[in-house]
Amino acid sequence: MTTPDEAGRRVELLRADIRHHNHRYYVLDDPEIPDADYDRLVRELQALESDFPDLVTPDSPTQRVGAAPRPDFAAVRHTVPMISLDNAMSDAELADFDRKTQAALQTTDSVLYTAEPKLDGLAVSIRYERGRLMQAATRGDGATGEDVTHNVRTIQSVPLCLFGDDWPAVLEVRGEVYMTRTGFARLNDAMQRAGDKPFANPRNAAAGSLRQLDPRITASRPLAFCCYGWGDLSAPPAASQFAMLQRLAAWGIPISRELRQVAGLEACRAYFEDLGRRRDTLDYDIDGVVFKLDRLADQERLGATSHHPRWAIARKFPAQEALTLVEAVEFQVGRTGAVTPVARLQPVQVGGVTVANATLHNLDEVRRKDVRIGDTVVVRRAGDVIPEVARVVVERRPADARVVELPAQCPVCGSDVIRPEGEAVARCSGGLYCPAQRKESIRHFASRRAMDIEGLGDRLIEQLVDLDWVREPADLYRLSLEQLAGLERMGEKSAANLLAALERSKDTTLARFIFALGIREVGESTAQALAARFDGIEALMQARVTDFVCERGVKGIGRETATALHRFLSERPDLDVKGELADWLAGQGIRGLTASRAGLLAQRFTTLEALRAAELEDLYANSSRLVEGVGPVVAAHLAAFFAQPHNREAIGRLLAVGVHWPETPAAAPPKAEQPLAGKTLVITGTLSQPRDAIKDWLQRQGAKVTGSLSRNTHYLLAGESPGSKLEQARSLGVEVIDEAGLAALLGRESPSV
Known part of the structure; x- marks a missing residue:
């Protein structure tokens, strides 16, 4: 059995190894070991820290995942102001800067500069004390920024503690937080898949990601950091800008790979032109080149204005x-x-x-x-x-x-184009049929929680669609052994396995089938609620918005105004209308009842008697859900999807090839026999059985199982290594139970699945 001393020594070795490999991977882009070996190191460290919690330190590589959300950003006063750079918009202005620099230094010799790209990101300062990251802040107004320490800690290229042991006691590095073009494309793709609005450019993405109140969101974003200078410093370890940045790099701080020393104006021009030619080949956005006097003594001699240093300039690229x-x-x-x-x-x-x-x-x-x-x-x-x-x-x-007008029909498939109220993005409603959505819809259809077609991965779907063998989900079930065996990386055995998996997937449930259709915002829980509410897919296809949501009241009238009117009429049973109803209502001085609102009520009820007889809920706009999880927006998505003949026909073809489920759902216990009816649970950590099996079992007991915690969550079911959800549950006051606690709650020996 490992002793605490042995664990402590092993933890230090693991942390050193992981920091080294992080630097090789994220900063130098030159990994030494395969991902699997790196993952083994991290898992071993996580296991030791779990067994010996006292060994966990804030600078451990395992602590990058992000803390709990913060209510706001605290202000940070910069010890050394983060002033701006002066700009040179033309070659003549760069030449003027060089001439003034020579004059200030009283020399006619070529001046030595450092040159590096001007990254288009967000400026931050990161303070290290005794080699450990203590604080990070945005530039702000130059004098005061915002505390983004928890977010910066999640950036993989930022070391939590410095390499070596010869660093100054206090070192505040300054640089740019940015996002590579590759990472930006990957992030926007994921956001669009999730139905979220994509970022306009990498800089906006980087700024938005760094200023998240929840550091866990920042941790999920592909941010990077590049150092270009420093602020507060207890003892400068070098005499020049270039040498100083090299020392920072040796301590693990990322610097630009394009950093160069250039002597004189012509060398500056050559560097600028060369980088301009290569600008589009870089994997990050730049908007110019920064030139700085190399000798720190010369920088000190030239000093700065209140706005910018006199020893540096940014030569900007022409506007694109x-x-x-x-x-x-x-x-x-x-x-x-x-x-x-x-x-x-x-x-x-x-x-x-x-x-x-x-x-x-x-x-x-x-x-x-x-x-x-x-x-x-x-x-x-x-x-x-x-x-x-x-x-x-x-x-x-x-x-x-x-x-410019939005088309009523999809330009690709002719299905209706739907733009839900309050959303910016319009969408084609022909999800199962539209060629433009073909790969995505089939990928979702085959996924584990949908039809669970084992062996049908992304690359194979790409091939099948590109060969025009699969145009819609039903085509999957018409594939032959000969077709599949001839595909790249398949062979007869793999083809036979896939055909067997396709055959197995035909025997499904109505809830899985509904989820597999890929209707916007219809997740697993909603699909299960729909399956329980409707007697088969035909009934669901014939449903309208009113079958999902009961809309009442007068649109444009709020509850407060309606309550005031309802009370006014109840307390005055003998009132008579003189003149038009709308004018009379508007003149009664009822709180919130403007002339326009009075007109809406008069149009709906026409007489005072009808208005007086109305229930409160008939007066103001409100809705009630007839199916759990289906509000007005989801109801509109459902109605629009099934209104398309293409989608209904595609469903018919799936049924024709043999996709089926029990005519009546597997008998679920009556509500009275469902011990978890009305309870919301979240699952975290490793349990005794697969999480999907536990989730299905909980739902059969009447529980609603969600992926995120809130104050409305009743229980967090926690297994081994529960992660951040455990702390979040405690902060929200959510009761935490393990499997034994769940069994006790249900009055049985174990939660047998």
Whole structure:
């Protein structure tokens, strides 16, 4: 058995190894070991820290996942102000800077500078004391920033403790938090898959991610850090900018790989032009080059204004913008069904690239910018990659400029285009049929919690769709052994296994089948509620919004106004109307009852007698759910999906190839026999049985099982290694139980699944 001393020694070795490999992977991009070996080191460290909690320290590599959400950001006063850089917008201004520098140093010799890219991110300072990260703050107004320590700790390229032991007692490094273009694309793809609004560019994504109140969200974002300087410093260990940054790199602080020493104006120009040529090949956004006097003594000699140092300048790249005409606006359909407007432009050169198309993001953005067909617009390459319309030159608008309208039908499949109230993104409703959504819908259909088709992975789905063998889910069940065996990386045995898995998947449940259809915002719990509410798929397909949600009252009238009116009429049974009902109501001085609201009520009820006879709930806009988890928005998604003939026909073809489920659902215990009816549970940690099996069993006992905690959660069922949910449950006052506690709660020996 491991003793505490042995565990302590092993923990220190593991932490050193993991920090080393983190630096190789995230900073140097040169990993030494495979991911599996790295994962084994992390798991061993996690296990030891779990067995010996006293060994956990804030700078352990296991502590990057993020703390609990914070209510706000505290203010941080910068010991050394974070002032801005002066800009040189032309070669002449750069030459002027070099000339003034020579004059201030009283020399005619070439001045030695450091040169590095000007990253387009968010400036932060990170303070280390005795080699350990103590605080991180945004730039703010230069004098005071915001405390983002918990968020910065989650950035993998930021060391929690420095390498070596020769660092100053106090070291405040300064740099840019940014997002690579690769990471940005991956993040936006995930956000669109989840139905969230994507970020406009990597800088916005980095800034938004760093300023999350919940550090766990920041931890999930692909942020990086690059150091370009320092602030508070107990003892400078080097005499030049370049040497100082090299020392920082030796302590594990990431610096730019493009950092160079250049002597004289011509060398500065050459560096700037070279980086400009390579700008589009970099995996991060830059908007210029920063030149700094290399000798720290010279920096001290030149000093700074209240706004910027006199010993540094940012040579900015030319603006990546151009004027052109919007010749047409077309709508593209993405793989999640999002219908996106795209401007077809008169071709124009932007940043050395011919641009003929530009995204308009969504119809709200079109209206906000007031883009019309025929307009002259300013086009830029967002992030120097994605062309977008920045703004309209309204003064040049022709008289016949046409307003952009959302199409009623999908331009790909002809299904209705739906734009739910309050949402910016419009979507094609032909989910099972639309070719643009084909791969995504089949991927979801085959997933484990849907039809659970083992062996049907993403790469195979790509092949099947690209070969045009699978156009809709039913086509999966028509594949032959000969077809599959001839595919790349398949073979006869793998093909036979897949066919067997497809055959097994035909025997399913109505809830799984509903979930597999991929209806927007219909998750597993909602699918189960729908299966319990409707007698088969035919009944569900025929349902309308009113079958899911009961809408009552008068739209435009709130509960407070309705309550005041209801009380007023109840207390005055002998009132008579003189004149028009609307005018009479408006003149009674009832709180909140404006003339327009009085008009709405008069239009609905027409007479005072009808108004007096109405129940309170008939007076103000309200709704009640007939199916758990289905509100007005989800009801609209359901009705729109089943209203499309293409979707109904696709479902019919699935039934025709043999997909089936019991005609009556497996007998669920009556409500009175469901001991967890009305209880909400969250599961965390490792349990004695697979989590899916536990979840299904809990739901059969009447419980609602969700993935996130709230004050409305009744129990957190915690297994081994419960993670951050345990602390969150305690902070919310949610009762925590283990499997034995669950069994005791149910009055049985064990929660037998």
